[in-house]
Amino acid sequence: MDGAPAGSRVLTVPATPRGVPELLATVRELVPNIVEGAADRDRERQLPREEIDALSATGALAITVPATHGGAGGGASAAFELTRLLATADPNVAQVPQSHFVYLRLVELAGSTALKDEIFAAVLTGERVANAQSERGGRTITDISTRIIVDGSDAVVTGEKFYSTGSLLADWLAVLGRDDDGVDHVGFVRDNTRGVSIVDDWTGMGQRTTASGTITFDDVRLPATHVVPRSEAVTGPYGYGALAQGLHAAIDVGIARGALAEASAFVRSSSHPWFEAQVDRAEDDPLLVQRFGELEVEVRAAESALHVAGAAVDHVDRVRTDDAAAEASLQVAAAKVLADRAALAVTNGLFELGGTRASDDRLNLHRHWRNARTHTLHDPIRWKLQHLGRWTVRGERPPRGPQL
Numbered sequence: 001m002d003g004a005p006a007g008s009r010v011l012t013v014p015a016t017p018r019g020v021p022e023l024l025a026t027v028r029e030l031v032p033n034i035v036e037g038a039a040d041r042d043r044e045r046q047l048p049r050e051e052i053d054a055l056s057a058t059g060a061l062a063i064t065v066p067a068t069h070g071g072a073g074g075g076a077s078a079a080f081e082l083t084r085l086l087a088t089a090d091p092n093v094a095q096v097p098q099s100h101f102v103y104l105r106l107v108e109l110a111g112s113t114a115l116k117d118e119i120f121a122a123v124l125t126g127e128r129v130a131n132a133q134s135e136r137g138g139r140t141i142t143d144i145s146t147r148i149i150v151d152g153s154d155a156v157v158t159g160e161k162f163y164s165t166g167s168l169l170a171d172w173l174a175v176l177g178r179d180d181d182g183v184d185h186v187g188f189v190r191d192n193t194r195g196v197s198i199v200d201d202w203t204g205m206g207q208r209t210t211a212s213g214t215i216t217f218d219d220v221r222l223p224a225t226h227v228v229p230r231s232e233a234v235t236g237p238y239g240y241g242a243l244a245q246g247l248h249a250a251i252d253v254g255i256a257r258g259a260l261a262e263a264s265a266f267v268r269s270s271s272h273p274w275f276e277a278q279v280d281r282a283e284d285d286p287l288l289v290q291r292f293g294e295l296e297v298e299v300r301a302a303e304s305a306l307h308v309a310g311a312a313v314d315h316v317d318r319v320r321t322d323d324a325a326a327e328a329s330l331q332v333a334a335a336k337v338l339a340d341r342a343a344l345a346v347t348n349g350l351f352e353l354g355g356t357r358a359s360d361d362r363l364n365l366h367r368h369w370r371n372a373r374t375h376t377l378h379d380p381i382r383w384k385l386q387h388l389g390r391w392t393v394r395g396e397r398p399p400r401g402p403q404l
Contacts, residue, residue, distance in 0.1 A: 011057045011126035018059055020074040025145035026058045027085050035258075039364040041090070042371075045208050047200075048093045052169050055086075058128035061097055064104055069120035073231050075317055077310035080250040084306065087254020088261070091371045094251050096166040103174040103242045106186060109233040109240065114225045119188060122171065129188070131213045132161040146217065148177030148185045149229060154265035155227045157187050157217040167191075167198050168211035174215060176230070188226045195220040197329030206367070206374030234402055237325040239316035239403050242332040246309050248378050249332065251252040252339035253302045255375065256346045259340065259368040260299055263350040263358075266365070271355050287355055295346050302342040305335040326397040333384035333398065340381045343372040 015059035018026070034051050043049055055061060056180070063078050065071020079101045107119050119129070135145060146159025157175055167173060172191045175195065189196060197220040200214035233240045264283075271282035308338055312331040316324045347369040351358050359367050387398035 002404060004387045008295075011053060013057055013062075013124065013126045014059050018072060020072050021300055022064060023060045023072060024078070024085070025062050026390075027055070027060050027082055027196075029043055030054060030058070031085060031089045033276055034093055035088065039092040039367060041092070042367045043071050043364050047168060047209050047211050048090065048096070049092070052096055052128070053092050053126075055093070058127075061100060061126070061128060062123045062222055064101055065120045065123055066108060069116065070124055071120065075310075076239070076246055076313035077247045078309070079243070080306055083247050083250035084254040084257075084303075087251045088258035089254075090249050091258075091375060094254055095207060095210045095375065096130075096169060097128065098132075098164055098247045098251065099174065100129045100170075101247060103129045103131065103186065103188075103297075105227055105238075105240060105243055106174070106230065106233050107188075108143055109238055110228045110230070112228075115188065115228065119172070124264055128166065128169065128173040129172040129174055130164060130166035130187075130211075132164045132167065132173045132175035132217075133265070134161060134163045135159070144176060144178045144184065146174070146175065146177040148179060148187050150224050150227065151221075151357075152178070153224055154221050155187060155224045157189065157222065158219040160214065161217045162214045162326065163202065163212050164198070164215045165210050167213045167215055170211075173215060175215075184195045184230045186228045186230050187222055188228070189217070189220055189222050189380045193220055193222065204374050206370030206372070208370075216352040230402075237316060237320045237322050239313040239325055239328040241400060242306075242309070242313050242316070242325075242328040244273050244402060245329075245336055245379060246306070246313060246332045247301075248375070249309065249336040250341040251305050251375055252336075252343040252372065253299070254327040254340055255303060255341070255368065255372045256299045257342075259296055259346045260292075261370070262365065262368065262384070263346070263353050266304070266350075266354045268359060270357055271374070284356075291349065291353060293340075294378075295349055298338075298342040298345055302318060302335070302338040305331070305338045309335040322397070325400070328389055328390075329398040329400070330388060333387050337381045337388075338386050340376045343376060344369075347372040358381075 063074040066074035173185045197216040198213045200213050273279050273282045277285040309331040312328040317327045390396040
């Protein structure tokens, strides 16, 4: 593992849980500090341990813990906005808790009473959950070789996971495995459990500091009460997959907004005007202003779509109907498409607008494009367009799944 284990952290979390508006306001206050070190963390591949701990200490990562368990009771809208805010500062920091919110939702929907009590109480003290889901090999991402076998009052996990986002900074690992009957389960394993090994080996060109290690589970034992069947949450009218996808869209929307802000600041401080514009300052070039306006429209459209998507997912939780679940998936699909396009357009346009000086490696402005290009590879938008098109032409509801 990279550095001290997450379990060695000592956090002072507010004794009285805060409401959603107060938690989001606290996150906004953290944004400038997260921005300050983002370029250096990316350059040096330094994990945002202090930034994530500071976020946990505010209680913000408990924003979706149900009110019945002492939390703020925030839904998808709250999680999307928190994630978007963090991504404007550093999308690596935003992606670390993405699966945290997804698996808290799984616990809420399908966990045993004992597991709900334990996990939600732990999160209220600042503890974090990370995913152990993806695997190398297999024909598609749905091919799972990791096994979770119930053995009396215990369960045993065996297998290997890679790209386990947030795992190097987590207290709990949500591991996806399959039993002997081919049924998928998620086991909640303490990060320091015997037989768990985490290696810091993520080598992506972007999102370099998402704490995404490879995890080996070598006959890891856990209480059977910590094993949750995944099918109920995935296939029921709960918007589970839409929540997961919306969080990814929120990261891309945040990347777009953060990159646009840095592009405008760079133009004001460092860019020379093009001589044909016959102006003294780059920001007075009408063609440059026009392009900024076009990009602002793209970002605002993505932000608006994300807001609508969050409301749609929250509506599913209130009514739990097939129609509402389908609409949530479609709204999230539209938000994902617009977020993907905005993130790539802005991070590419940053160099067009900033000029040659913006390409100076010492500035590390290219991290925005690398982050956007890497993160938008999650769940290709061509299939989101398929779902939207099939609905429009044939009235066909989108399928349900962990990515839908």
